[in-house]
Amino acid sequence: MTTTRPRVYLAGPDVFRPDAVQHMKALAHACEALGMRALIPSDDGAAAAGLEGPALARAIYNVNMGLLSEAQGVIANLVPFRGAEPDSGTVFEVGVAIALGLPVVAYGVDQTSYAAGIPAHRDAAKVLRDAAGMAVEDFGLPLNLMLSCAVTFAGSAEEALRALAGVLLAPSNADTG
Structure with missing residues (x-):
């Protein structure tokens, strides 16, 4: 019987941070420490290959949809981004994950009422x-009902990873590839 580490897609606007590379490496390290493997959104070299505009956007979309399709779970930073709502790309990724039947643990969300x-x-x-x-x-x-009812909330990225590890590494899931 072969077991592999569960793959976790790291969704969120964190890729836009000035320290995105270091931040994502830290999250990947936290995944590893919990027995999981991080799937980090990327452009997979599309920008370096000279792609621009819509061609670059399509390449990034394709790479990240491929990563998401390989995941067994997702953590999603649903912090308000450029307004009162979470990043629309992250919300899309959460929707795809839910449609695929993947567990999603969200963080970055004020747990008070959305309406407030x-x-x-x-x-x-x-x-x-x-x-x-x-x-x-x-x-x-805390968010629109469609998000609030679809995800589990955690207080931080690290707490989200621990919660997801609890689901993905449970004995009934341990033998899945």
Whole structure:
């Protein structure tokens, strides 16, 4: 019987950090310490190969979708990014992971109510509305209900990795490749 270390895709806007390489190496090291292997989003040399614009974007998409398809689990940094919502690319990756049946543990999320973080007011019908008049979900969840109901939340990337290790390295999962 051969066992391999579970592969964990590291989703999030962390790839845009000024210290992205060092940060992702630290997360990969934390994966290794827990008996898992990190799958780090990348362009797989597409930029160095001279690709630009839409061709570069497509190459990055293809590489990362390939990595995601090899994963047994995902940790996702759903911190607000460039606004009140998580990075749309990360949200897409979470959706793909959920569709593939992969466990997803998210971090970077304030555990207070999503509605509390949106400037909003109650209308005459007591519906919470934002400045544009759009209804704001008020379920007491930390994010939009589709994300909140699909993922497990952890306080940090390291806690997310430990939680995912608990799922992926459980005895019933230990013999999967």
